[in-house]
Amino acid sequence: xxxxxxxxxxxxxxxxxxxxxxxxxxxxxxxxxxxxxxxxxxxxxxxxxxxxxxxxxxxxxxxxxxxxxxxxxxxxxxxxxxxxxxxxxxxxxxx
Amino acid sequence: xxxxxxxxxxxxxxxxxxxxxxxxxxxxxxxxxxxxxxxxxxxxxxxxxxxxxxxxxxxxxxxxxxxxxxxxxxxxxxxxxxxxxxxxxxxxxxxxxxxxxxxxxxxxxxxxxxxxxxxxxxxxxxxxxxxxxxxxxxxxxxxxxxxxxxxxxxxxxxxxxxxxxxxxxxxxxxxxxxxxxxxxxxxxxxxxxxxxxxxxxxxxxxxxxxxxxxxxxxxxxxxxxxxxxxxxxxxxxxxxxxxxxxxxxxxxxxxxxxxxxxxxxxxxxxxxxxxxxxxxxxxxxxxxxxxxxxxxxxxxxxxxxxxxxxxxxxxxxxxxxxxxxxxxxxxxxxxxxxxxxxxxxxxxxxxxxxxxxxxxxxxxxxxxxxxxxxxxxxxxxxxxxxxxxxxxxxxxxxxxxxxxxxxxxxxxxxxxxxxxxxxxxxxxxxxxxxxxxxxxxxxxxxxxxxxxxxxxxxxxxxxxxxxxxxxxxxx
Numbered sequence: 001x002x003x004x005x006x007x008x009x010x011x012x013x014x015x016x017x018x019x020x021x022x023x024x025x026x027x028x029x030x031x032x033x034x035x036x037x038x039x040x041x042x043x044x045x046x047x048x049x050x051x052x053x054x055x056x057x058x059x060x061x062x063x064x065x066x067x068x069x070x071x072x073x074x075x076x077x078x079x080x081x082x083x084x085x086x087x088x089x090x091x092x093x094x095x
Numbered sequence: 096x097x098x099x100x101x102x103x104x105x106x107x108x109x110x111x112x113x114x115x116x117x118x119x120x121x122x123x124x125x126x127x128x129x130x131x132x133x134x135x136x137x138x139x140x141x142x143x144x145x146x147x148x149x150x151x152x153x154x155x156x157x158x159x160x161x162x163x164x165x166x167x168x169x170x171x172x173x174x175x176x177x178x179x180x181x182x183x184x185x186x187x188x189x190x191x192x193x194x195x196x197x198x199x200x201x202x203x204x205x206x207x208x209x210x211x212x213x214x215x216x217x218x219x220x221x222x223x224x225x226x227x228x229x230x231x232x233x234x235x236x237x238x239x240x241x242x243x244x245x246x247x248x249x250x251x252x253x254x255x256x257x258x259x260x261x262x263x264x265x266x267x268x269x270x271x272x273x274x275x276x277x278x279x280x281x282x283x284x285x286x287x288x289x290x291x292x293x294x295x296x297x298x299x300x301x302x303x304x305x306x307x308x309x310x311x312x313x314x315x316x317x318x319x320x321x322x323x324x325x326x327x328x329x330x331x332x333x334x335x336x337x338x339x340x341x342x343x344x345x346x347x348x349x350x351x352x353x354x355x356x357x358x359x360x361x362x363x364x365x366x367x368x369x370x371x372x373x374x375x376x377x378x379x380x381x382x383x384x385x386x387x388x389x390x391x392x393x394x395x396x397x398x399x400x401x402x403x404x405x406x407x408x409x410x411x412x413x414x415x416x417x418x419x420x421x422x423x424x425x426x427x428x429x430x431x432x433x434x435x436x437x438x439x440x441x442x443x444x445x446x447x448x449x450x451x452x453x454x455x456x457x458x459x460x461x462x463x464x465x466x467x468x469x470x471x472x473x474x475x476x477x478x479x480x481x482x483x484x485x486x487x488x489x490x491x492x493x494x495x496x497x498x499x500x501x502x503x504x505x506x507x508x509x510x511x512x513x514x515x516x517x518x519x520x521x522x523x524x525x526x527x528x529x530x531x532x533x534x535x536x537x538x539x540x541x542x543x544x545x546x547x548x549x550x551x552x553x554x555x556x557x558x559x560x561x562x563x564x565x566x567x568x569x570x
Contacts (some may be wrong), residue, residue: 007456008452010211010459010471011452011455011459014455015410015452015455016439016458016531017438017443017452018450019440027448027449027452030449031449031452031453033510034402035466036455037399038402038403038466039399040395040399041396042469043396043552044393044476046398046472049475051471052471052475055301055331055527056287056288056332057288058288058330058331058332058334061334061464062149071194076194078194079190079191079192079194080421081422081423082424088419090431090434091430091431092430093426
């Protein structure tokens with residue numbers, strides 16, 4: 001797998017990251033190297049093998065639906081970079 | 096004089112009234128100061144540790160102290176402890192203050208353990224050398240030009256340099272066992288789901304475990320038995336009963352032990368380590384244990400499987416760091432989207448970005464089946480192979496690491512070379528089974544060699560007992 005610049009840009013956007021030209025070059029190179037390495041898995045025949053999707057052997061962990069204490073409002077907002085008395089504040093979504 | 100290297104020693108001094116918890120904490124605080132250049136601690140909780148010590152001393156006087164009264168613990172910078180900062184060694188979590196205490200730590204505090212500070216690590220647990228940290232690198236106390244291993248490098252060095260009795264790390268692909276091997280201490284990764292992950296900043300949720308560093312097997316067993324068990328705040332945490340590992344350390348039966356041909360005769364294994372492990376297997380044979388060589392044809396596929404799945408999970412887990420709710424927010428943004436992008440690009444380090452990008456790639460619509468689903472299938476093959484082997488044999492023994500501690504910068508320009516450091520530790524992580532690394536002598540340069548033992552899921556009691564037997568057999 002050889003990554004091209006357009007794919008890198010698309011993936012970066014999905015990951016909400018951005019790279020300048022130099023770091024994009026390095027990232028493309030590193031990712032290509034790693035992808036070529038992990039493609040070793042294609043040597044293995046996995047026909048008929050179910051993908052393993054969960055590692056815990058716990059299933060249907062149920063509990064009574066009771067009211068309990070949770071993180072209170074003030075604590076929830078405590079670490080906000082920007083806030084008002086009730087909400088997190090972010091820059092304008094619409095210009 | 097060196098003292099307090101084990102909890103038994105502390106307990107004895109406390110019982111004989113030769114010391115109190117305040118003096119124990121003060122002793123470690125002095126060591127931390129003397130060894131500050133190792134950069135193991137990110138923050139020392141001097142005041143809260145002394146306050147805790149005073150409270151535990153009172154309990155000891157009135158005879159109602161918990162099981163860990165007098166034990167002093169350091170915690171990795173990815174674990175939440177209410178009222179204290181946690182950064183996951185990342186700029187993106189700068190200034191973050193935990194608003195609650197994670198279950199594992201709370202259970203230790205409830206038994207009167209004293210938390211002395213938080214420990215340096217690779218950013219979000221991603222690394223094998225502790226070189227990827229916003230807090231700077233950690234030095235290995237054996238040779239300060241060498242890495243302590245990672246990602247829990249600070250936790251390993253804190254025990255190595257006697258800065259606390261034991262410490263907590265996290266192990267996703269070897270992040271407890273590899274630094275334990277590099278620094279000559281004991282490190283355990285429990286079975287996946289044995290310890291609640293509530294209050295642990297997630298890296299890869301189907302691999303992450305909280306593990307323990309200590310100088311003695313008994314301390315390791317004791318800390319794990321108190322942390323482990325079901326938790327209302329983590330529905331994946333196992334509801335299986337937790338044995339009292341620390342009281343089950345006697346091992347006196349012949350064991351059936353397998354070693355994997357591909358690990359011991361691997362080209363990447365350092366000669367001294369190979370000789371070391373072959374010597375140990377020979378001794379075990381003489382002691383009457385059954386030693387069998389088996390093939391592990393999947394060895395070369397374990398690391399690729401690990402990297403596809405963990406980067407995918409990391410890309411998803413780390414999407415929460417967006418500059419809205421906590422941590423760093425870029426001051427340069429002009430609208431919401433640029434706030435996300437600039438915050439994340441300025442806040443994450445290069446290795447974390449690399450893994451987020453890879454994870455995003457393998458999860459993207461066009462490549463999902465070819466990479467992600469494929470790796471999930473191979474994971475099942477590896478897990479089943481390993482479990483079947485561990486049904487037949489009590490333990491698998493292998494080296495913890497292909498080499499002893501390497502020098503700073505040695506693998507910095509080649510991500511795959513760095514990933515290969517985890518060659519022998521990822522099998523247990525991919526399979527979810529427990530594994531322990533114990534110190535097993537040194538190489539020709541005097542650098543510690545780690546021996547890794549794996550057992551089947553939830554067989555921690557056997558693992559600790561056998562590790563204890565091995566450490567006493569050697570001495």
